[in-house]
Amino acid sequence: MTDLAERRGVETDVYQPAEDSHLLATVAAEQVGQDDLVLEVGTGSGYVAEHVATESGARVVASDLNPHACRSARERGVETVRADLVSPFRDDAFDAVLFNPPYLPTDESEAWDDWMEVALSGGETGRAVIDPFLRAVGRVLAPDGRVLLLVSSLTGVDEVVDTAATEGFSAAALRDESYPFESLTVLKLLR
Numbered sequence: 001m002t003d004l005a006e007r008r009g010v011e012t013d014v015y016q017p018a019e020d021s022h023l024l025a026t027v028a029a030e031q032v033g034q035d036d037l038v039l040e041v042g043t044g045s046g047y048v049a050e051h052v053a054t055e056s057g058a059r060v061v062a063s064d065l066n067p068h069a070c071r072s073a074r075e076r077g078v079e080t081v082r083a084d085l086v087s088p089f090r091d092d093a094f095d096a097v098l099f100n101p102p103y104l105p106t107d108e109s110e111a112w113d114d115w116m117e118v119a120l121s122g123g124e125t126g127r128a129v130i131d132p133f134l135r136a137v138g139r140v141l142a143p144d145g146r147v148l149l150l151v152s153s154l155t156g157v158d159e160v161v162d163t164a165a166t167e168g169f170s171a172a173a174l175r176d177e178s179y180p181f182e183s184l185t186v187l188k189l190l191r
């Protein structure tokens, strides 16, 4: 395990809820209503999906590439599909899509090769998963749907906002929190 992974306190095959998870879960629970159909991409342990469903009354479904994460989320009662990003879901399906992506910039020399890399590494820029997510997510959003995306200062909030604009989204920062190594922002993206 690299020091990056150790710094995040990750010791299992499944990303355990951390500051970023709590921030996204709290903000998302305030932003969705009980009639919304919500997708959490990259659900990990299922903590965010479960929290949002419990607090808002919304139906929340989830995806993750990691089969261990899918099992963990299902154990929490989250309907979870093993999938890449939003690929299996139908067009215009979701009122809200949530994502706490892998976002740590990772040199090739630092790369490790396990489910924690899938959970944490955003490639050299930190945006290797965020960029394809931004290209894909519009397809599954209902016409007035919104995206809640957790972004770190390590990843570059301005760069993410620029890519989102290229994909037709306007962005607003709903909440920021500062930590010793980074600040975290929840972006709300609307078309």
Ligand SMILES: C[S@@+](CC[C@H](N)C(=O)[O-])C[C@H]1O[C@@H](n2cnc3c(N)ncnc32)[C@H](O)[C@@H]1O
Binding pocket: 015, 016, 017, 018, 020, 021, 022, 024, 041, 042, 043, 044, 045, 046, 047, 048, 063, 064, 065, 066, 069, 083, 084, 085, 100, 101, 102, 103, 118, 119, 120, 129
């Ligand atoms: C930073 S963790 C967040 C986990 C959880 N949502 C949370 O906030 O605690 C990122 C998650 O995204 C998943 N992931 C990474 N790439 C993915 C992809 N292309 N499609 C679906 N899930 C992906 C990882 O397996 C991991 O569970």
